[in-house]
């Protein structure tokens with residue numbers, strides 16, 4: 001795959017993972033029927049037709065829409081507000097599945113004129129996966145930046161809604177993996193390098209150091225020897241990151257990574273989004289049935305936005 005194909009496959013698979021996960025979100029893994037998600041489904045949890053993607057994809061599309069015009073944090077915050085309060089970049093005009101932390105932060109921008117630099121929530125309870133779900137375009141856009149500058153921007157973008165250091169680290173580890181995958185086609189080497197860089201950066205200052213133990217299963221590689229039953233895949237950022245990395249490292253095709261992450265259950269759409277972003281980057285779209293991609297809401301407009309975005313990414 002050339003660079004543009006990789007970017008396109010990454011974003012498309014993230015959106016596909018979201019749409020595949022939407023009908024079965026919040027089911028438990030003990031529900032036997034869930035373990036048979038092998039196709040695009042419709043309706044279910046949110047009663048939406050097949051191919052309907054949710055808040056995860058809307059915020060990914062808003063991020064690309066804003067970054068195409070250059071990096072401007074305030075513009076990005078306002079673009080997120082257009083999604084939440086005006087249905088901008090929704091699948092079919094309806095905002096659904098948005099999280100409380102995201103709502104509180106964006107409402108501060110809308111009604112209290114907060115800057116996007118101070119709008120994010122900082123409580124320990126504000127460590128849901130709401131910024132991890134949308135960070136893919138930022139990681140792709142800044143991938144040529146040196147690690148400290150790269151992580152600074154990832155943190156700023158997470159912190160528009162999710163400003164607790166645990167959320168910043170989760171987005172940072174995931175984004176470092178994306179950055180490394182663009183530079184190294186061997187996924188094991190890319191993961192090792194991303195973890196080395198995360199440990200070096202986050203291990204040095206007290207702000208982040210105390211939060212690192214929450215990511216220890218990833219940082220110690222213990223995660224890779226876990227069984228599916230040990231992967232929780234809830235709406236907690238650490239669980240979602242574990243579900244995505246575990247599925248990505250365990251399977252060697254885009255389809256199997258997507259199926260794995262969604263069949264872990266619970267916050268299926270966000271696990272699917274996070275796993276899909278890295279699977280598409282690594283393995284592309286070739287094993288995805290065309291009719292699945294064709295079923296995605298606003299397919300043509302989304303493809304045009306992705307194409308514009310891919311060409312706007314600064315090159316070294």
Ligand SMILES: [Mg+2]
Pocket residue numbers: 054055056097269270
């Ligand atoms: Mg969602």
